[in-house]
Amino acid sequence: MNNLLTNPPYLQLAIDLPDLMQVGKLLAKINSNHSRKLLLEMGTPLIKNEGIKNVVPVIRNRFPEIYLISDLKTLDVGRLEVEFSVKSGVDACVVSGLAPQATIKDFVKACKEFGVDSWVDSLGTNIDNFMNKLKTSGIRPDVVIIHRGIDEELSGVQSPWENIKKLQGYAHLIAVAGGLTLNNVNQALLNGANILIIGRAIYQAENPQDKINEFLAKID
Amino acid sequence: MNNLLTNPPYLQLAIDLPDLMQVGKLLAKINSNHSRKLLLEMGTPLIKNEGIKNVVPVIRNRFPEIYLISDLKTLDVGRLEVEFSVKSGVDACVVSGLAPQATIKDFVKACKEFGVDSWVDSLGTNIDNFMNKLKTSGIRPDVVIIHRGIDEELSGVQSPWENIKKLQGYAHLIAVAGGLTLNNVNQALLNGANILIIGRAIYQAENPQDKINEFLAKID
Numbered sequence: 001m002n003n004l005l006t007n008p009p010y011l012q013l014a015i016d017l018p019d020l021m022q023v024g025k026l027l028a029k030i031n032s033n034h035s036r037k038l039l040l041e042m043g044t045p046l047i048k049n050e051g052i053k054n055v056v057p058v059i060r061n062r063f064p065e066i067y068l069i070s071d072l073k074t075l076d077v078g079r080l081e082v083e084f085s086v087k088s089g090v091d092a093c094v095v096s097g098l099a100p101q102a103t104i105k106d107f108v109k110a111c112k113e114f115g116v117d118s119w120v121d122s123l124g125t126n127i128d129n130f131m132n133k134l135k136t137s138g139i140r141p142d143v144v145i146i147h148r149g150i151d152e153e154l155s156g157v158q159s160p161w162e163n164i165k166k167l168q169g170y171a172h173l174i175a176v177a178g179g180l181t182l183n184n185v186n187q188a189l190l191n192g193a194n195i196l197i198i199g200r201a202i203y204q205a206e207n208p209q210d211k212i213n214e215f216l217a218k219i220d
Numbered sequence: 221m222n223n224l225l226t227n228p229p230y231l232q233l234a235i236d237l238p239d240l241m242q243v244g245k246l247l248a249k250i251n252s253n254h255s256r257k258l259l260l261e262m263g264t265p266l267i268k269n270e271g272i273k274n275v276v277p278v279i280r281n282r283f284p285e286i287y288l289i290s291d292l293k294t295l296d297v298g299r300l301e302v303e304f305s306v307k308s309g310v311d312a313c314v315v316s317g318l319a320p321q322a323t324i325k326d327f328v329k330a331c332k333e334f335g336v337d338s339w340v341d342s343l344g345t346n347i348d349n350f351m352n353k354l355k356t357s358g359i360r361p362d363v364v365i366i367h368r369g370i371d372e373e374l375s376g377v378q379s380p381w382e383n384i385k386k387l388q389g390y391a392h393l394i395a396v397a398g399g400l401t402l403n404n405v406n407q408a409l410l411n412g413a414n415i416l417i418i419g420r421a422i423y424q425a426e427n428p429q430d431k432i433n434e435f436l437a438k439i440d
Binding site for chain 2: 044048049053055072073075077096098100103123124155
């Protein structure tokens with residue numbers, strides 16, 4: 001752990017917009033003098049469409065100090081993907097929990113070596129297989145994400161918050177993503193979530209800063 | 221199928237270099253008047269570091285007509301990732317076989333809709349689970365990739381070519397990736413591979429075009 005996430009819970013804004021122009025407009029609507037409880041995530045589609053190298057400078061220009069997560073969802077060449085993310089200036093990198101064990105190991109090791117936090121995303125995994133994969137490989141990442149995908153959410157897959165308790169001890173912190181709203185974040189917090197990851201509920205709001213404030217009120 | 225891959229087998233050059241400058245140098249070493257047996261793949265690290273939007277124009281500048289594959293390894297928001305790839309001008313998009321079924325379905329459907337080929341990568345899957353996932357969802361992609369990851373290869377995982385025969389009928393064409401060399405491609409072809417995906421063995425060669433020619437001689 002990078003000693004940056006020492007005061008949970010946190011609110012994480014996941015930017016899943018694929019276009020950097022749209023992202024610039026969104027960032028302009030958020031206070032640059034932001035709460036220390038707010039983390040920022042470059043979503044996978046944004047990374048793939050625009051490139052980490054090009055996205056990080058735009059974010060850092062407005063938020064020089066914010067904790068910035070690179071949601072790579074890495075499946076192969078773990079070390080390489082950490083390396084170029086770090087070079088661009090992120091604080092944390094996310095590997096997919098679906099990746100081969102060798103990849104997750106290399107990824108977490110590279111994060112330690114480069115001094116950034118290692119996150120593992122459980123999206124699409126069977127939670128027992130996922131826990132077993134972490135346990136047998138001796139991997140203890142800084143953060144695990146309990147995650148219902150957008151496609152899964154839209155097709156009616158239920159929220160897996162009951163898994164939060166199961167995963168305690170497998171990582172320093174537990175993050176929850178997928179379908180969180182002002183109405184259900186308390187449930188996630190009560191179940192032990194340390195980081196609430198919210199995307200569309202914030203950036204599709206008419207006033208994203210107001211929405212951020214409403215979510216922050218839940219955790220402060 | 222887009223009617224572009226009607227004369228297999230093919231050789232596919234996978235560009236896993238993360239830096240666009242290096243890629244430009246590599247492309248300069250390859251004949252722009254290339255064989256129609258040669259396909260080009262934007263590797264996942266390149267996509268993530270530089271962005272599809274920025275990589276495609278560089279490739280299209282030198283190879284306006286080449287069959288170009290976007291190796292997204294998508295795990296979520298299948299439709300969105302196809303959409304921005306197509307907008308940039310690719311011929312095919314790759315979803316991860318590890319993705320939730322809902323994502324793979326959306327991805328393949330979006331490819332059909334946008335008129336590009338749908339590829340599914342089996343990297344990291346249990347092959348029987350993977351086949352079952354395709355079968356039960358009624359998904360028949362244009363191409364499936366039998367793939368040993370670089371991290372897996374380096375940690376000693378054996379080549380899964382014996383799976384080529386198993387997967388016949390699950391897609392129009394079967395591609396094989398991971399550790400292919402001049403010494404073992406015949407084995408892959410004999411087992412029924414339609415597309416040979418080669419990365420480092422070509423782009424780390426002193427003369428990449430010579431190496432391409434040597435591989436092409438195996439399939440012509």
